[in-house]
Amino acid sequence: MNAKRYVRAHRQPIVVAASGLLLSVGWTVGTLHDVALLSAGLLILAAAVGGYDVAKKAFYTLRSGTVGINTLVTLAAVGAIVIGEYWEAAAVVFLFSLGNYLEARTMAKTRSALEELLELAPDTAIVRRDGETVEVPAREVEPGETVIVKPGAKVPVDGEVTDGESAIDQSPVTGESAPVRKSAGDEVYAGTINQAGALEVVATDTGRDTTLERIIRRVEEAQEAQAPTETIIERFARYYTPAIVVLAVGTYAITGNAVTSLTLLVIGCPGALVIGPPVSIVSAIGSAARSGxxxxxxxxxxxxxxxxxxxxxxxxxxxKGEPAVANVDGFGVADDDVLRSAAIAEKKSEHHLADAILAAARAGEGTARGTATDGGVVTDRAGDSAGPEPDGPTVSDPEAFDVVAGKGVVARYDGRTIAVGNRALLADRGLEVPSEIAAHAREREAAGETAVYVALEGEVVGVVSIRDExxxxxxxxxxxxxxxxxxxxxxxxxxxxxxxxxxxxxxxxxxxxxxxxxxxxxxxxxxxxxxxxxxxxxxxxxxxxxxxxxxxxxxxxxxxxxxxxxxxxxxxxxxxxxxxxxxxxxxKATRRNVSENVAIAVATVGLLLAGVVAGAVHMAAGMLLHIASVLLVILNGMRLLRY
Missing domain, CATH: 3.40.50.1000 (HAD superfamily/HAD-like)
Structure with missing residues (x-):
């Protein structure tokens, strides 16, 4: 049973080796010992062994209405046997099978980035269950469970660090060159490597839902998806290959030379043309994936x-997308009151600048906990939904709230209207900006900060300046x-x-x-x-x-x-x-590479055709050069893996 599994798993190289061995023995018997009948039998057997899979593929493609490369090789081999060119038949089939095997091996290397991603996925995870730590398959971890990641171990899930501090090597997933420090509250991704320090992580995404799994699926889909150039070439090959058959038949009808006609079938194989663009594109997608x-x-x-x-x-x-309040300036109103009013208005906003204003207000910039002001921010007041923040005062909810897209927000609190936003928002509401405030805002903006105006009851009272590095x-x-x-x-x-x-x-x-x-x-x-x-x-x-x-x-x-x-x-x-x-x-390098591969393929066919006309290229030589051109475009495409 094990032998059968081995043969099934290694069928292609075994077939190529058997065909090559029969070809060698057949040639040796015929040349050195002059046993023509035995030599012919061995060469025909070599063609049959190497050509069985080729002929089977040709049959199925013909059934679907397509004349492909396998059809050309099968016709050439059968024709060569019919006219007694046994060596040519066996050599063509062996070289074609060897080329297919080498092509499959080298194409597999272009998908190495995907294999590397698959190897990143950890097999097991240490999970805390019922007060004990147990090791389970990583795919069985449930969202919400606590996972313990030891130093040197791979993170098995996407999640949030709840305890511990460490440096995480995220390069396998994001392509970042330097380890990233992680502590409580930070995100970690499955497949990344914990370098030092144990971490406790609450799983948010597990199994096929992790970032790594989504990346793997995306790379698989991208490598399978066809580019426009590939589609055009496949469409061209659909008509080109039958045209080669017609050309070979026409040549035989005119010249009566069966060898020349069969040689045309061999050299007309558009293998390099068909394989060139895909190998370039698959290599590039793999190279990009490794770089994040x-x-x-x-x-x-x-x-x-x-x-x-x-x-x-x-x-x-x-x-960086991490805006922070750089300065708060009130005009006729205390700076703290300006910030608190802005925070109330922005509390329900999802804008990134709102986060900065709320963070500054909750940090208690110059404000003692428990102080109420006419500016509208109240701490420890009945009805506050947020509750006390650990780092500072609570920001109350507005009584009414409206977002003005691209301009700011308008809210009501304690019966007063608060408008927070840019000049366009003020213009919409017919509010004029005093010259002193306008000049101050211009200064902050010239320094690269974003000036957010704050207006109370129709009067501009301050500016919150926000900087994003x-x-x-x-x-x-x-x-x-x-x-x-x-x-x-x-x-x-x-x-x-x-x-x-x-x-x-x-x-x-x-x-x-x-x-x-x-x-x-x-x-x-x-x-x-x-x-x-x-x-x-x-x-x-x-x-x-x-x-x-x-x-x-x-x-x-x-x-x-x-x-x-x-x-x-x-x-x-x-x-x-x-x-x-x-x-x-x-x-851009991929586009050049695709063009180079197309040029190599077209030039090879052109030179081979010229060689056939000149009588310098025969079937086996033609197939050898064809295989060489296929390997050349594959190796050229694989250069992109090292980009």
Whole structure:
């Protein structure tokens, strides 16, 4: 039984070896011992052993109405046997089978990135159940269970650290080069490696729902999806292969030379042409996956190779996306009261700036716990839904709340209206900004901060200035793109002065400020209308309209985000902007590589045809050169694995 399983698992190399051995013995018997009948029998047997699977594939493709490469080889081998060219028949079949085996082996290497990802998945997990720690298969861990990750062990689930502190090597999943410090409250991903210090992690996603599993599925789908070039070549081969058969028959009808006709069948095999583009694309997708970049498929890879303009969102893309209150200034009202009023208005908002304002208010900036003010923030007051925060005062809920998209929020508390937002929000409500406040806001914006106005009962009383630090790699990424001739643009909803400051800091000359989400989409459309192939880099959620409109949507920091991994054309698993020029460069290199492989395939067929006409190429030699061209395009495509 074990022998049968072994043969079944290694059928292809066994068939190739048997065919080659029979070919060698048959040639030796015929040449050295001049036993023609035995030699002919061994050579025919070599052709039959090596050609059985080839003929079977030819039969099934013919049944489906397709004349493929296997059909050409089968016709050539049978024809050679009929006219007594036994050596040619056996050699053609052996070389073709050997080529298929080598092709399968080398193609498997192009999928090595997927195999590496599969090896990352841990088999077991240590779980705390009923007060005891037990080791269970990782796939059996349930969400909400506490998993213990020892030093040096792989994290078996996606989850949140509840106890312990350690450095996690996330490079297998996100491509980050340096370990990331993790402590209570931080996210960890399955397949990453705990370097030092034990961690307790509450599982949020397990089994097939982990980030690693989603990445594996995406890479599988991307490597199977066909690129436009592949589709075109397959369509071409559908007509080209029958044309070769017609050419061979026509040649025999005109010349009466069966050997020349059969040789045309052999050299006409479009193997290198068909295999060239897929191996380049699969290699590129695998290389990108190892670097923490997920590509949706060959179509998007090819499109990315044409990119000549990259549009960046500002917040969370060029900046870290961790805004913090830098300054609070009240005019006629205490600074603390301005901050508290803004916090109440923003409490139900999901905007990233709201988080910064709430964090500052809860930190108790200059405010003693338990103090009530006319500004509207009350601590330990009946009816507060939030309860006391561990780090500072409670922020009360507004009595009414409304979001004005792209402009700010309007709320009511203690019978008073609080408006918090940008100049557009104030203009909508007919509010004038006093010159002193306007001048102060301009100063903060010129320093790269976002000025948020606070108005009470129709009067502007203060400014909350929010700073979001630039990503360290932002300017290098922009410079790398510009150096390769790719235009860069920044699109932001921030005001013009803040936008200018950030754009100058990262080296972007073309920036568009004070844009609503639909206006960002319009900006992308205008860039495309100018003839640019545009990539939009954003967070994958807030910039959905512009990401969808761009030729290639690139989602930042997609690890752990279902929506980004599933919907983005290209997803950067880590918040690493340097991956953007690398991904664009890889896409351009892939397009060149595909063109090179097509050129190699076409040139090989052209030279072989010329050789047949000149009488210099025969069947076995033609098949040998055909196999060499197939291996050459595979090796050329595999260069992308080292990009």
């Amino acid at each position: 970049v997920l590509l949706k498929g060959g179509e998007h890879l090819e499109t990315a190779g044409k990119i000549d303009c990259v549009a960046f969102d500002k917040t969370g893309t060029l900046t 630039l990503r360290p790699a932002a300017s290098d990424a922009v410079a790398a793109l510009e150096d390769t001739g790719v235009r860069t643009v920044m699109l932001t909803g921030d005001n013009e002065r803040t936008a200018r400051s950030v754009a100058e800091a990262v080296g972007i000359e073309d920036y568009r400020a004070e844009l609503l989400p639909e206006e960002k989409r319009d900006a992308i459309e205008s860039l495309r209308a100018e003839g640019h192939v545009v990539a939009m880099v954003g967070d994958g959620i807030n910039d959905a309209p512009s990401l969808a409109t761009a030729d290639v949507g690139v989602a930042m920091g997609a690890a752990g985000t279902d929506a980004a991994i599933e919907t983005a054309d290209m997803a950067l698993l880590a918040d690493d902007l340097e991956r953007v020029p690398e991904a664009v460069g890889l896409s």
